[in-house]
Amino acid sequence: KQEVTQIPAALSVPEGENLVLNCSFTDSAIYNLQWFRQDPGKGLTSLLLIQSSQREQTSGRLNASLDKSSGRSTLYIAASQPGDSATYLCAASKAAGNKLTFGGGTRVLVKP
Amino acid sequence: NAGVTQTPKFQVLKTGQSMTLQCAQDMNHEYMSWYRQDPGMGLRLIHYSVGAGITDQGEVPNGYNVSRSTTEDFPLRLLSAAPSQTSVYFCASSYSGTANSPLHFGNGTRLTVT
Numbered sequence: 001k002q003e004v005t006q007i008p009a010a011l012s013v014p015e016g017e018n019l020v021l022n023c024s025f026t027d028s029a030i031y032n033l034q035w036f037r038q039d040p041g042k043g044l045t046s047l048l049l050i051q052s053s054q055r056e057q058t059s060g061r062l063n064a065s066l067d068k069s070s071g072r073s074t075l076y077i078a079a080s081q082p083g084d085s086a087t088y089l090c091a092a093s094k095a096a097g098n099k100l101t102f103g104g105g106t107r108v109l110v111k112p
Numbered sequence: 113n114a115g116v117t118q119t120p121k122f123q124v125l126k127t128g129q130s131m132t133l134q135c136a137q138d139m140n141h142e143y144m145s146w147y148r149q150d151p152g153m154g155l156r157l158i159h160y161s162v163g164a165g166i167t168d169q170g171e172v173p174n175g176y177n178v179s180r181s182t183t184e185d186f187p188l189r190l191l192s193a194a195p196s197q198t199s200v201y202f203c204a205s206s207y208s209g210t211a212n213s214p215l216h217f218g219n220g221t222r223l224t225v226t
Contacts, residue, residue, distance in 0.1 A: 004154075032212070034214060034215060036215075036217075041220075042219055042220070043116075043202055043217035043218050043219040043220050044155075044202070044204075044215075044217040045217070046214040046215060046216065046217075049212065049213075049214045051212055089154075089155070091155075091215075096209040096210060097143065097160065097162060097209035098143050098145070098160075098204075098206045098209050098213060098215055099145070099157055099160055099170065100155075100157070100215065102147075102154045102155040102156075103154065104152070104154045105154070
């Protein structure tokens with residue numbers, strides 16, 4: 001059974017610092033790896049999707065990498081801003097159908 | 113474009129009552145699914161559908177029923193609510209189940225069962 005872990009559960013950084021969020025998974029036979037953002041009381045917003053055949057994806061200040069052999073994905077957020085404060089979740093899909101296994105999330109606070 | 117719409121936003125039920133959580137999407141997405149989010153447990157898949165008329169169980173299906181009579185709608189039914197079903201419920205959809213199709217979520221329904 002796939003298990004997805006995100007450590008740390010929370011972190012706080014000063015504005016302008018680069019953020020590095022970690023995601024590990026136990027089964028390397030993934031279909032894709034997705035990163036989401038969740039604001040309090042809201043749903044999840046898709047940030048980046050990395051297909052199994054890809055090593056990384058980029059969108060603006062966000063970059064996500066995937067290393068299946070080590071069972072890790074990393075989300076980098078450059079030059080963090082207070083508006084980046086949220087919970088970030090990663091999720092792995094084992095096969096077609098978008099049935100995702102989620103990590104517990106990392107709650108990020110960016111201090112002005 | 114409304115995306116994924118869930119109603120109601122909040123609901124309080126007594127143990128044993130039944131109710132239906134509504135989910136609709138206007139993106140012509142083929143795949144739809146229901147997740148519940150609990151502190152310390154993360155999001156877990158309840159049921160999913162790969163198209164109209166086709167549904168299947170996820171990780172935690174007990175106590176819930178679903179049907180998919182149209183592409184747009186995917187309601188989740190609680191037949192006899194229990195306190196263990198107190199949670200935040202999210203409906204999600206994707207264009208397909210292919211590797212490059214991200215999941216889109218609704219804003220959730222916060223359910224309390226007393």
